Amino acid sequence: MPTYKPEECIYDKTYTCPVCQEVFKAKQIRKGRAKFVSNDDDLKPNYTPIQPDYYDVILCNHCGYAAISSKFETITLSQQEAVEKNITPQYVKQDYSDLYDVDTAIDRYNQALKNCDVKKSKIGEKSYIHLKLAWLYRDKNDISKEIEHLKIAYDGFNEAFTTEKLPICGLDENTLLYILAAIGIKIGYEEEGIRILSRLIVKKDLSSRFKEKISALKDKIKS
Numbered sequence: 001m002p003t004y005k006p007e008e009c010i011y012d013k014t015y016t017c018p019v020c021q022e023v024f025k026a027k028q029i030r031k032g033r034a035k036f037v038s039n040d041d042d043l044k045p046n047y048t049p050i051q052p053d054y055y056d057v058i059l060c061n062h063c064g065y066a067a068i069s070s071k072f073e074t075i076t077l078s079q080q081e082a083v084e085k086n087i088t089p090q091y092v093k094q095d096y097s098d099l100y101d102v103d104t105a106i107d108r109y110n111q112a113l114k115n116c117d118v119k120k121s122k123i124g125e126k127s128y129i130h131l132k133l134a135w136l137y138r139d140k141n142d143i144s145k146e147i148e149h150l151k152i153a154y155d156g157f158n159e160a161f162t163t164e165k166l167p168i169c170g171l172d173e174n175t176l177l178y179i180l181a182a183i184g185i186k187i188g189y190e191e192e193g194i195r196i197l198s199r200l201i202v203k204k205d206l207s208s209r210f211k212e213k214i215s216a217l218k219d220k221i222k223s
C-alpha cells in the first residue's frame with residue numbers, strides 16, 4: 001500500500017446546512033488513504049498518517065450547527081429552531097487549518113455536544129461524543145480529562161441500553177457491551193467490567209476474532 005502525506009488524505013466535501021441552508025465545504029477523509037494501525041482496549045482506532053475520527057464532526061461555520069456526520073442531516077423543525085435561537089447568536093466563526101489537530105477536533109466535538117444539548121438529543125448520541133472526546137484527550141495525554149469523559153460516556157451508555165433502540169451511532173449491542181466493559185475497567189469498575197465480559201462471551205452471534213478479544217481483555221484484568 002502506498003504511503004500518503006496527511007494532506008493527500010483529505011478532500012473538500014460540500015454540504016448544505018439543514019439549519020441555515022448555506023452551502024459550505026468541510027474536510028473529509030479520502031477512502032483508502034488513512035491506514036489502520038491498531039485498536040486500544042476500548043476499540044479506539046489508531047490510524048496513520050491522519051486520524052479519521054478528527055474529521056467526523058460536520059460544522060456549519062455560518063450558523064454554528066454541528067453534529068457527527070451520521071447525524072448531521074437528521075434534525076427536526078423544532079430542533080432547527082432551537083439551534084437558530086440558542087447556538088447561532090453566540091457562535092463565533094472559526095478559522096481552522098485544513099488539517100485538524102487534536103485541539104481542533106476537541107473544539108468541533110464540543111460544538112457538536114453543545115448542539116446536542118440545545119436539540120435535546122438522546123443520551124446515546126451524547127455518550128458517543130463523550131467517548132470520542134475521551135479518546136481525543138488520550139491522544140493529548142490528558143488523563144484526568146480522558147477519565148472525566150469516559151465516566152460520562154459509561155453512565156450514559158448504561159442508561160441508553162435501557163431507554164434506546166440499538167444500534168447507537170452505529171454501535172451494535174455486542175460492540176457497545178464490549179466498550180462498556182473496557183471503559184468500566186479503565187475507570188475503576190473492574191468487577192462490573194468482568195461481569196459484562198462474562199455475559200458477552202457466551203453469546204452465540206460472535207465472531208471467533210471478537211471472542212478472542214474478549215478473552216484477552218478478561219485475562220488482562222485478572223493479571
Ligand SMILES: [Zn+2]
Binds near residue numbers: 021062065
Ligand atoms: Zn448553518
